[in-house]
Amino acid sequence: MRVLVTGATGYVGSAVVRELQVHGHEPVLSRQRLAEPFERPEVDAVIHLAAAARVRESFLDPVSYYETNVGGTLNLLKSLEGQRFLLASTGTVYRPSDAPLTESSVREPSSPYAASKAAAEDLVAWAARSGRIGATTLRLFNVAGGGDTDTTRVITRAVACAAGTVPGMEVYGDGTAVRDFVHVRDVAAAFVVALEACGVGTSSVYNVGATAASVKDVLATVEEVTGRTVDVAWKPAVPGEIPSLRADASKLRALGWEPRSSALEEIVRDQWRASAPGSGRGPSR
Template sequence: MRVLVTGASGFIGGAVVARLVAAGHAVRALAHEADVPAGVESARADLRDRDSLVRAADGVDAVVHLAAVARVRESFERPLHHYEVNVGGTVNLLSALPEGSRVVFVSTGTVYGAPLSQPIPEDCPRAPANPYAASKAAAEDAVAWTARSGRIGATTLRLFNAAGGDDRDGTRVITRAVDAAAGGTPLTVFGDGSAVRDFVHVEDVATAAALALERTAVGSHDVFNVGATAASVRDVVASVERVTGRPVPLVRAPANDGEVAELRADTRRLRRVLGWEPERSALDDLVRDQWVRRA
């Protein structure tokens, strides 16, 4: 297929582009940076400018939509900006696509809020607790209703915590723990470090996107969680020390009020329906990949 990838210059976008190229698709990368891999067409557009998206999407069969603003804390300060880009940009993209296109929309597990029951299945009611998550939930709705109208086919992937690969995001716990072990800023641990989150390697995310793209049919919409390995902050610290052979310097801080003790993805549907299996998402593998690439 001729596939447009939005957010192609990002951490996840680069992995998705490489995976689609390896699968034989003709990829058009919509990215801020000029550099794209050999054999990949480059496109420029702004999600807030529908006309530029019409030009970028001309002749494509499908899109993997990754581009978004994704800062939870910033979203409280700039909620309208998150809605403008994440919701308005998605609506612009959907309207710019040729009729009959396939859409893989990469959303977030934060749309669930803090369910009492774990792991979280896809039919769990959404309860976003911040403007970022709320904007992604609204964008999900736009994708779903457009698919049900028969204009496109779509799959929504609710991604939990991507890790591994060339991750430079200093807000992620694995990245911060590895940097601390390498002599950087000590890792701040809130509370006792027992909070559990779900991690998945970025290349396993890319595989999920490729599988979803191949299965998506016009007029249909489906939703899948993408996660793999549940681990606490203490587990991450222990893994970094085990893999690197270095101590992780810590700074202790009081627990954040309202922090959710556990967020784990139920990925049985992804495995059953798409045949997806994580290959690089064991905790030590995630840490090792981050450590090697950092060096």
């Protein structure tokens, strides 16, 4: 298939492009601005990854987040007819729960970013119901590894601290908050599996997560893998902090997806090798 990929040069996008090529698909990189009307692309499918995605930033400028994440999706959909459409969304659309979250769990976005993604999800689902496209939404949990450079993410920040490229990190609360982590390569594989299962006129949603771990687990694993101490400043818990956000990915696994690189130690080791100073290989103890 010829597949238009928005955000193709980004962290997740680069991995998705490589995975598409491995499986014999032809990625087409989007150079059009999402804020402007799209020309109709001559493709079989679209994987829509381009988005504004900083949670804290979204509280400061919610209007621009809706403009980019909802308005951009709308502009893209207007140009489509008969294609498969895959939307990258987020696990933060869900109401927090101590139990693993399924695709039918209640949505209750906790930030303007998450709310804008929930609105985009609804938009593509209604477009699919009309028969205009085939829609698949992938709700990504905490993507990590692969040389990520966004040090607002906990694993990336902790590894950067160990590497000495950032001065330290702040942890709010006691470090027991649990999140679900998944390697970027496994995310890319999920998009290809979902692409091949998508059909015009249908709408599906899949969770993409693999390994639940607390912040303390992440810090301990980073120190074990790198042999270095992570400098942490412990801060009081932020009101409203979500204690647990874990994915039940059994629906995606039923399509044949299997995370192969998402054990916590493997994610950390891969990030360390990609970002540590020198040869790219971290020191041993």
